[in-house]
Amino acid sequence: MRLALGLSYRGTAYKGWxxxxxxxxxxxALEAALGRFAACEVRTVCAGRTDAGVHxxxxxxxxxxxxxxxxxSWVRGTNTFLPDDIAVQWCQRVPDHFHxxxxxxxxxxxxxxxxxxxRPALExxxxxxxxxxxxxxxxxxxxxVLIGEHDYSAFRSSECQALSPVKQLREISIRRQGAVWRLEFEGSAFLHHMVRNIMGCLIMVASGRRESAWLADVLASRDRKLAAPTFxxxxxxxxGPRYDAEWALPERTPPFDALPADTAVLAF
Known part of the structure; x- marks a missing residue:
């Protein structure tokens, strides 16, 4: 049978997904824990690979x-063998053609x-x-400037394995709670380091060191060397990913409630 699992983790101690x-x-870590619980070798496929240090x-x-x-049992049993900074949040059986x-x-x-x-201390x-x-x-x-379907080569890591640099960035929402800014990105898919490279550029503009026209030129250039350093x-x-409603998979887990600035809307 095929299972879908929802996983949360703090990526600080790991070399990525x-x-x-x-x-x-x-x-x-996940496959080792699943293997111990199920007493067999287990291989997993994820929705989106994360880099070292990403949560x-x-x-x-x-x-x-x-x-x-x-x-x-898949949730609690697997979590027994996982380190404290990784936890399975839910499990659901899915048809064999789910990917x-x-x-x-x-x-x-x-x-x-x-x-x-x-600089941050407790956080x-x-x-x-x-x-x-x-x-x-x-x-x-x-x-x-960045919303829409574009060639995002200027924000692409040299190690990116995506077949095409053309992606659709559907939304960037911006909120603030006290000293913490929260930027949410939703798109069809993302290139390697794409969000971190975009963040470096957005901060350049928001801090007054560059203008929005510069960012438009960077996007049009498709040249990574013209963008800001990777943040x-x-x-x-x-x-997490978005799926068709037919799968009825959870899109929210309890860790969402611990993330700062979830509801405070920034007023301009």
Missing amino acids: QSQPGGGTVQD ALNQVVHLDIDRERENY ARNGARGRRYAYLLLESPV SGQLGWTFRPLDGARLRAAAN MPDGLHFL
């Missing part, structure tokens, strides 16, 4: 298994950014940081 020969990834609130994976367990990655109609990320003269690893004051109106204007991974959270 994708399994590596030396271990140390989220996929390695997830509802990463969706699928796996094929011939062991019969109740859904809640966690290929079946996703969209993906969502949130970037949390602390605007403060002082270290969970937030990005800028000591420069940001202007909300400039931030919104810069974000609007830190700390504040990036994979909120």
Whole structure:
């Protein structure tokens, strides 16, 4: 049978999602825990690979298994063998033609950014940081430049394996709660480092060091060398994929309630 799992994790201690020969990834930890619980070898496919240091609130994976367990047993049993910073949130049986990655109609990320003269301490690893004051109106204007279907080569890592740099960025929403900015990105799919490279550019404009026209030129150039440096991974959270309603998979998990600035809407 095929199972879909929803997974949350803090990515600080891991080398990203994708399994590596030396271990140390989220996929390695999950498959090891599933293998111990099911007493067999398990392989998983995820909805969206995350980089080293990037977190997830509802990463969706699928796996094929011939062991019969109740859904809640897959959650609690697997979590018994997972480290404290990774947890299965839900389990659901799905038809064999469901595919966690290929079946996703969209993906969502949130970037949390602390605007403060002082670096993060208690929240270290969970937030990005800028000591420069940001202007909300400039931030919104810069974000609007990027909406639509474009060739995002200027924001693409040299290690990106995507077949095409053309993606559809459907929405960038901006909220603020105190010193914490929350930017949410929703798109058809994302290139390697795309959100972090966009964040570097947005901060350049919002802090007054560049104009929105510069960002439009960067996008049109399709040249990574013209964009800002890749921003830190700390504040990036994979909120999860979007699927067709027929699958009836959860799009929200309890960790969403712990993420700062979930409801405070920024007024310009």
